[in-house]
Amino acid sequence: DYSHLLSPLKIGNVTVRNRLMQTAHAKGFHAGNGLTNDRDIYYQAERAKGGIGLIVTGARHTHPQSTGPGRTLARGNREEIIERDREMCQAVQAHGGRIVAQLIHFGPQGRSGALDDYRVLWGPSTMKSPAYNEWAKEMTKAEMDEVSEHFALTARYSKEAGFDGVELHYSHGYLHQQFLSFVYNKRTDEYGGSLENIVRFPIETLRRVREEVGPDFMVGIRVSMDECTVDGMHADQATEMTRLLVRTGMVDYVSATAGTYAAHADQIPPGDYPENWLVKDGARLRQAIREEADIPMFIVGHIVDPKEADQLVASGAADMVAMTRTQIADPEFANKLRDGREDEINHCIRCNQACIARLMVGNAISCVVNPAAGRERRFGAHTLAPAATPAHWLVIGGGPAGMKAALVLRQRGHRVTLVEAGDRLGGQLNLAARLPRREKFGFLPRDLERQLRKAGVDIQLNTRLNADQVAAFGADGVIVATGSRPLKTGFTSTRPAVDRVPGMDQDNVLSVVEVLENPDAVGRRVVLFDEDGGRYALGTAEFLLDRGHQVHLVSRFNALSPNLALTLDLPVNYRHVFEKGLEYTINSWVRSVDGQRAQLFNLFTDKNSEVLEADSFVIAAGHTAENALYQSLQGRVSNLHCIGDALLPRPLQDVIYEGMLAGRELLD
Ligand code: SF4
Structure with a gap:
């Protein structure tokens, strides 16, 4: 019984049919013209049809100077967007869903060269961005006013297009959140130095938006409860800051989140991240908001169990629950809960491999468990x-x-x-x-x-x-x-002349599959060769470390796994592997295995390097078709x-x- 989760919620003048929502997320659907396209419309409509209550669009730029990585975000400040947005709103609303446009200025987390011409990045203070290591300059008051004007303009277009509301993105390290951060906001004027001052610019933007759309149009804010960095903002400050924003009386809802580009895992937690990790601080924030105004609060943070989500609503800890990857994996999640078809749910496996990782390499999102995701026009439920x-x-x-x-x-x-x-x-x-x-x-x-x-x-x-x-x-x-x-040749694509490393046919050389199928066959000291650059090798290393083996990993790459460079492309946080005592050698490969000795060589110089001794050798070298x-x-x-x-x-x-x-x- 999910009666709390599936009960309607009134937000401002809008009634949402249940407490399940999808937060704004980049999807990479936009081909570069910045307009809402068919792919986006089908994607959102599919989830509305599946019963979700509230959809927040991917963040959309509000100002010409706001730049994101690539050209994948809509530009809400262009009047031409209204027509396609209207189609998207109608598609969602026709299925009983509600849709809100999220408005953003990327600020220092933009890319100066993302557009055809170069743009200086703007920030609260002159600073180096944690996102792409680029410098941003301190904004003038005139520039801040200009940004607020553009938020208002974008809100007006959003209203004209038929959105149920707008959400101001004041989190995740984008422009307004950096004003709200004492880490990045070092201003000495009336916009920095105190809690009252750091909320000034976000409140000015909010006021301009509210003036533009009037009192009856839904305006929400998304706020970070925690910057998740050592010296960053934590829940105490975030709670007080949010109070000041809510106290203006101009906010219809607060959507609570956490993390910045400097702490990405907190924004998009991998599978081993604690579930419901923001709930405790969220409940405190909920209480603080209640003391200021009678408006709802949304919560996020690796919430995967609908029973717990229902309990969150029942207890009053939150009014709406964001389960975004859950909805990517199964657009019909809400209807399946409602209809008692839980045994038909495709659960998100928290791999981050098709939603986030595809985005990181410039592709549109999809989903491992739901390959129709992002391709709904061709493969949505209506096409079966x-x-x-x-x-x-x-x-x-x-x-x-x-x-x-x-x-x-x-x-x-x-x-x-x-x-x-x-x-x-x-x-x-x-x-x-x-x-x-x-x-x-x-x-x-x-x-x-x-x-x-x-x-x-x-x-x-x-x-x-x-x-x-x-x-x-x-x-x-x-x-x-x-x-x-699995391949067990020791062959590496950088050494095409060698198709089998001598000694790879010894009994003490195992594939990762053999290790996982029969871990008792592995000796105490292990040398693991990673030719694949994949997650299997590090995962197997940790599996063996957990079982008390001593593990030395040899990688032909210049990092333990090339995937680690894509810090979001991870199903788990690999920090633990190193904490568990993994030893490693990079840029190297195995010349030969002889009994319990492996001769390594350096791949740049071709000179022999270390000799490693082990009871078992394990090779992760990819697979061959059966x-x-x-x-x-x-x-x-x-x-x-x-x-x-x-x-x-x-x-x-x-x-x-x-x-x-x-x-x-x-x-x-
Ligand atoms: Fe979940 Fe993986 Fe699908 Fe992303 S790709 S939504 S993490 S199952």
């Missing part, structure tokens, strides 16, 4: 058409690609048999979930299996079919998703497809996407 001719499909391999293909085929009305050689479904996801602090990866095979069984897919475990048996099976279509096996069955079926069965790792080992998000395509019969 029944099969023209229901047939009997055989899917071979119960890993993520095969499971997804089988489920989508079944949802489209086909009869489906899914065979798996092992004794459980899930493939390598089951191993990934064994890595420390990645338990949530196990949600994915669990959710898929639950849905497969509910949908009536015939699942046959411990079943390994050969080509004759597949041919005799007589299916109308066959999908081979037999996965991959496609022998597919090869032997060529020409023997019709309508044959090979998907997932069996075609080419790739990241999880790509093989599940391919499974979806196979299920929709969209593969060549």
Whole structure:
């Protein structure tokens, strides 16, 4: 029973149908013209259709001088945006949702070269930005007034477009939040030095917006409760500061958050981050707000359990709960809660790999567990058409690609048999979930299996079919998703002349998969070679450290994992691996393994370097497709497809996407 979470909430003059919301998040959908586009409209409409109460758009620039990374944000201060925004608002509202435009000035967290011409970044004081290491100059009073004017103009356009309200982004280290921060605001005029002074500019902007839109239009603020840096603002100061903003009587809601670019994990917590981590301070803030005005407060912060979300609302600790990645992973989350279909929910596994990581490399967001995310126009729920001719499909391999293909085929009305050689479904996801602090990866095979069984897919475990048996099976279509096996050659792409490092065939050389399948076979001292640059190596290192092994990691890269450079691209916080005593050597590789000795060499000089001694050697060197069955079926069965790792080992998000395509019969 989620009666509190699913009860309506009045905000200003707007009634929202439930307490579930989606916070503003960058999606990378904009091609550069800064206008709302179809991709955005379909994305938001899909979530409104799925029952969410309140959607806050991605932040939109309010001022020509506000620049973000790339050109992915809408520019709300352009009048041309109204027409497309109107379509987005109507699409959301037609499904009973409410939508608010979030207004931003990037300030020092912008990029001076993001637009065609160079723009000097503006900040409260002359400072170096923690985001991109660029300098920003101290703003003049005239510039501050100009920014407030542009916020007001953008709010006016938002109102004209039909938004239910606007939200002023006063958090996450953007311009207004830096005014609110004693770390960055070093001004000696009436805008710095005291709590009353640091709120002055944010209040001026708020006042201009309120004057422009009138008393009846919803205006909310998003505030940071904690800068999450050692000398930054914490909950005490944030609470007092928020009081002053609310005391103006111009605020219709407060959306509480935390973190800046200097503390990104706090903004977008990886899977091992404590759940509900802002709730305690949030409850205090809630109380302070209540003492100032009768307006609601929204809370965020790795809230994943709807029962706890319901309890938060019931206890009065918050009035609305933001579960944004939950909604990316399953746009129908709210309706499934409402209709008692919890067993059909696709849970976010907190991997950050398709939502955040894709954004970090300049792609639009998607989702590992929901490959339709960001692609709703083509793959949204409304596009899942029944099969023209229901047939009997055989899917071979119960890993993520095969499971997804089988489920989508079944949802489209086909009869489906899914065979798996092992004794459980899930493939390598089951191993990934064994890595420390990645338990949530196990949600994915669990959710898929639950849905497969509910949908009536015939699942046959411990079943390994050969080509004759597949041919005799007589299916109308066959999908081979037999996965991959780990490489154990020691070959590295920087050493193409070597295709097997001497000694790699010794019994004491194991793959990461062998380690996770049979950890008791690993000796006490381990040297782990990371050729893959992936998360598997560091995850396996931590797995072994937790079991009391001594681990030395050798990487051919100039950092332990290239992924670490993308600080958001992480399912877990790797700091713990180092705290647990990992030793390592970078820019190096293994020349040979001989018994218990590995000779390393430096990849730049090609000179031999260290000799490391170990009881076991472990290699993370990627995978090779397991496609022998597919090869032997060529020409023997019709309508044959090979998907997932069996075609080419790739990241999880790509093989599940391919499974979806196979299920929709969209593969060549
Ligand atoms: Fe969650 Fe991963 Fe999907 Fe992001 S990509 S929403 S973290 S499951």
